[in-house]
Amino acid sequence: MSFSLAIAILAASCVTCVLLIIVLRPLLQRYALARPNARSSHVIPTPQGGGVAVIVTTIAVAVISGAIIALTFDVAFFALLISTVCLAAVGAFDDLRPMPVLPRFTLQALTVALILATLPEQFHLVKSIPLWGERAILLLGGLWFVNLVNFMDGLDWMTVAEIVPISIALGVFGLFGVLPPAPTLLAVALCGAVIGFAFFNRPVAKLFLGDVGSLPIGLLVGWCLLHLAGSGHLVAAALLPLYYLADATITLLRRLLNGERVWIAHRTHFYQRATDNGFSVLQVVTEVFVLNVVLAVLATLILFTTSPYAPPLALAAGIGCVALMLMRFSRRRS
Template sequence: MTALAPTTSLAIAATAAMICTILIVALRPLLQRYALARPNARSSHVTPTPQGGGLAVIAATAIGAALTVLSGSTASGTSVLIVLAAAFCLAAVGMVDDLRPIPVLPRLTLQLAVVVVLFTALPPQIRFFEIIPVAIERALIVLGMLWFINLVNFMDGLDWMTVAEMVPMTVALGAIALLGEAPADILPIALGLAGALLGFAPFNRPVAKLFLGDVGSLPIGLLTGWCLLELASRQHLAAAILLPLYYLSDATITLFRRLVKGERFWDAHRSHFYQRATDNGFSVTQVVARVFLLNLGLAGLAMTTIAASSRSIDLTMLALGALGVAAVLFQFSQARVAQTGPR
């Protein structure tokens, strides 16, 4: 059970938000000069926009995590430090890719190396199926983490999209850890990242003045993926699936659809449901508002599974979550009918 008070948690998240804001203001002139994302046929923006805001987000997350550990959390500082170090390694890969795109194979190889080192450095505490040898289970976890890191990157293609997904998730993860229902190591990451993303949000609001870039989306994928694995290791698998269910569904369904069509799935594209929604007449704000509300609902369902601690409740909440996600995906895939009426 963590000893951290809720008021202290709010103060730490607010501090991370303020630090992120200060860093963005300081870094933005450099990003404007050296890290412009220029629009192309697959972009959702139409004017050159600086990217690299993830630098400030990850730095503020690390500071927030350090403050959490120092403020009375029972989290293992060593484990948190290892995970943050891996996140900074991925941020470095993302920064290079933002400035000068890395070919897909070297990029994936570097990401895989970081994930392998992470799980090699951490103790074998994350177990799901005791009958499976640890080595095989770790290999599956590494591949799953690699996919999660990249799907978070894939889904960061619209203003406020990552904020709409990750803020409800990280707040829920932090609340679960505060209640003692998840490993205490989750709390520093969740608090720091939630606060940092709130500090980033004003700069990314439609129409965005700043993008995260791969320097932000890749480590955010690693940090949240690690938190979800830790949550699942406490026999809360249903909650760990529900929290990222929209991202998992949109990215995975899109991947399989492209594979079936014989497309080069690693190439940039505009096939995700949220991207198709903007092509179908939804405004950016309408898309991210639906995603945010859906994620609030998924967080509520996840908290219900933890409170009930029942297999039947888990299955019921998973079914409700799947229905909610399916409804949003279906809505995004349909063209909006123009509204007419008296003027």
Template sequence: MIGPDLVLLLAIISAAVGCSVLTWALMPLLARYALARPNARSSHKIPTPQGAGIAIITATLIVTTFALGSSAPALLALMPLFAAAIVIGIVGAADDIRQIPVLPRFALQALCVGAVVFTMPADQQIIQALPLWLERVVLLIGGLWFVNLVNFMDGLDWMTVAEGVPVTFALVVFGLFGALSQPSMLLAAALGGALLGFAPFNRPGSAKVFLGDVGSLPIGLLLGWCLLQLALQGFIAAALLLPLYYLADSTLTLLRRMLRREPFWLAHRSHFYQKATDNGFSVREVVGMVCLTNLALAVLAGASIALKSIAADCMLLALGGAIVVTLLMRFAHRRA
């Protein structure tokens, strides 16, 4: 009988290999129908195919399905999530090829996130003191924001890899210590492996293909679902610490643009990580610092799970916030 550790390792390797092969096979098609041409808001200089997210999501869902093949109830419970990821990916693909107006796009995203949130079992609740309907509405709004912020933050080569790989692999480690269910662990392992398989095609300076909305939107949905499962186990601080850099950069940028009365729903180059490249940092330096920050946040999240203390959670969240603010301030100023 194959042990759980070996199953996770096989899931990571299978997803990485499957994503790499599928990305390579899709390249000619993407170059023909989904070419991202540079503009004033772009970080790339030459037309580059986009849409490799198709390979990431396909590899992730297939590997997770096979890994859970012997557990029909667990697989059945994931069907609303998988269906929503496919639909939201189709919406992203359509937007990659021909831009969809903001309101229809947002409405379709809300339907996908709502399908996941409102099909959760009634006994799954983070804060028992809240009415269930109120928590589900908050989760819907938070899920919509998380799906979109992953899309917003996918503006540099390797950026989504630098975020997704540390977070997913941290979730796998936490699961091995009992903080996460097996289906969530396997999904995180497959997603992390698929992102590793995508990474060689998206190297800074020589990227052959981009993720596209077809990838960033469902990645946000799947990653958000895994973090939600961690919070449902009672580890709310850990679920906040893992994506804290993404949450801070996107939320502060959104608030700043709203205060300036800018059309915040339009594409822009106002994120801290984008300003960093304008301030003299190379793309590799930016994603490297983001990755190291995420690794530090993963360590703090692990400490939160191990200590199981409200006082410790507050201290660790404050420390994580200080680490993230330090990075944002560095990005906001010109490199010495």
């Protein structure tokens, strides 16, 4: 895929998402208001469901772009599209009428399992682990990633600050042939759609993604990162979402150790604690965005550096940067 085509896809996706949101917004304001709860950072009811436009745009632009360049999509790609639509439906139902935990996680696990079932047998990331064992780990990891964006989507522009740097990095990797064409198309289309959504989600947000958007976005990004890892760049694939992984995982473990019911809404993620500690919403998302750009640069250095020391050094640097950010968010501003 050429640079000019990538820019065209990005622009088309951005414009399409904006137009879809303009059309859907009156319906969302009427039927899909998110009322403040224990997890919320907003204080007045705000329409959610902007993720419908993001997901529809991403899928449509990616498929049409693939058809224009005569790209042949495999079974795994169509399994991804089916799983994405199913997850969006689960999220939409949960937005309108909260779904019990067990059926929600069961349906999410089934969508991830469908994708893994269509991966070729030769897709094996770590040869020292039996294939069945690796697929079991990927199932748990995929389920966690599906919920990752949802858990972290608690501030205006937070998802934008995460997804835009990651998807741009994936698009650049694809331009240089590091990432296969299909995930590259998806990453670029998703980036454009999220940028379009950002116009309506800027602080103070007039529109939220909702589970209808956050769940399938987690699946799409996870699928792209899986293919990056499958291309021999496991460390780079871990670096790109490292902040989200660290914040959400540490918070989950801390709540489990405290005996809390982890499926109940809360405001104890590091980025949420930052706003309680004197950071403005814009300060938090700006710092997260800058951190994600740094992680993307570190991942890029790994891909285009031949030194065997580059991956461990970049990973150590990324972990250090994320740790500093988490500690900074945990302390009250003077």
